Amino acid sequence: MKELKLKGSSVLSCLIAAVLIAAAVGAISVPAQAKAKKKNVVVLYFSNTGTTKSVAKKIEKTTKGKLIEIKAKEPYTEEDLDWGDENSRVTKEHESAASPAKSTVRPEIKNLGAIKKAVKKADVVYIGYPIWWGEAPHIMYTLVENIDLKKKTVIPFCTSMSSGLGSSAKHLEQNAVISSKTKWLKGRNFYDESTQKKVDNWIGTLKY
Numbered sequence: 195m196k197e198l199k200l201k202g203s204s205v206l207s208c209l210i211a212a213v214l215i216a217a218a219v220g221a222i223s224v225p226a227q228a229k230a231k232k233k234n235v236v237v238l239y240f241s242n243t244g245t246t247k248s249v250a251k252k253i254e255k256t257t258k259g260k261l262i263e264i265k266a267k268e269p270y271t272e273e274d275l276d277w278g279d280e281n282s283r284v285t286k287e288h289e290s291a292a293s294p295a296k297s298t299v300r301p302e303i304k305n306l307g308a309i310k311k312a313v314k315k316a317d318v319v320y321i322g323y324p325i326w327w328g329e330a331p332h333i334m335y336t337l338v339e340n341i342d343l344k345k346k347t348v349i350p351f352c353t354s355m356s357s358g359l360g361s362s363a364k365h366l367e368q369n370a371v372i373s374s375k376t377k378w379l380k381g382r383n384f385y386d387e388s389t390q391k392k393v394d395n396w397i398g399t400l401k402y
């Protein structure tokens with residue numbers, strides 16, 4: 195009887211060990227919701243027509259993170275956003291340099307103080323933006339060049355009409371205030387508004 199009990203407990207120990215090892219090597223993805231309790235999450239997003247905002251809100255819902263809109267000091271009007279107009283604000287930003295990373299155009303962020311404060315307390319920072327000409331908008335450079343992302347896990351996400359994530363997140367990383375302790379994840383493009391399930395599945399695969 196005693197021997198049987200011992201055998202039973204050692205089988206259980208083996209099972210627990212196997213699960214732990216599998217989880218450690220990433221064979222089991224942690225359910226998205228389970229992540230909510232463990233880390234202090236901030237979800238930052240820049241959005242003018244609501245698409246990126248809708249993805250950000252889904253991330254907020256699952257992670258229970260703090261949702262913060264990145265607000266331009268001078269908001270982008272419909273005319274400003276007209277990429278077909280060679281004199282529009284976005285076209286001028288776009289043509290100011292070969293890429294936003296190399297540009298000196300850095301639109302001011304109205305709520306930068308509040309963003310900095312929230313990021314300081316966070317372990318994980320989601321950063322969302324629309325794709326503009328295959329890249330993150332210039333204002334996203336204002337963000338990453340002015341917030342301290344050392345020791346943070348950074349998770350970029352974006353939306354677009356058809357372009358992929360491309361190098362947009364990588365280019366942001368190159369200009370960001372980071373350190374060897376920053377964990378900058380690859381990021382993902384959701385194209386349009388996406389579904390809660392799709393967003394949750396993605397969050398479940400993230401290693402943090």
Ligand SMILES: Cc1cc2nc3c(=O)[nH]c(=O)nc-3n(C[C@H](O)[C@H](O)[C@H](O)COP(=O)(O)O)c2cc1C
Nearest residue numbers: 241242243244245246324326327328354355356357
């Ligand atoms: C200035 C500008 C440039 C854009 N460039 C691209 C692009 O290169 N590729 C693409 O697929 N969509 C492009 N779009 C479309 C946006 O990425 C897309 O509508 C996005 O989901 C908008 O996000 P928002 O609603 O959060 O602002 C562009 C939009 C604007 C305003």
